[in-house]
Amino acid sequence: MNKLFLHTEGLFVFAASLYFYANIGGSWWLFLILLFVPDLFMLGYIFNNRMGAIIYNIGHTYTLPVILTLFSMMVNADFLLSVSIIWTAHIGMDRMLGYGLKYPGSFKDTHLQRV
Numbered sequence: 001m002n003k004l005f006l007h008t009e010g011l012f013v014f015a016a017s018l019y020f021y022a023n024i025g026g027s028w029w030l031f032l033i034l035l036f037v038p039d040l041f042m043l044g045y046i047f048n049n050r051m052g053a054i055i056y057n058i059g060h061t062y063t064l065p066v067i068l069t070l071f072s073m074m075v076n077a078d079f080l081l082s083v084s085i086i087w088t089a090h091i092g093m094d095r096m097l098g099y100g101l102k103y104p105g106s107f108k109d110t111h112l113q114r115v
Contacts, residue, residue, distance in 0.1 A: 010095025017089035026082040053102035
């Protein structure tokens, strides 16, 4: 049951991100191009599982996109706001599909499930 809640939470974050992105009038081409950019944080696994998990988790927690959202609103930077919403959408999409934050043991060990 908890797994269902976590997947549903991801669905709602993804849907809310789409809603807010549509409301700011962002480019859907930009959205499609940048949606999978956070997966570049997987490159940390080149070093080892522990470093990979740390780097991957930095790019897949809501902390940085929320900070970027606040900063973009403070300086009135529409492009940065678009990037932060796309980044949040990516994380929500990952959670919806069952990809969670990584444990250092293996790329497949996440806080949601074993992928």
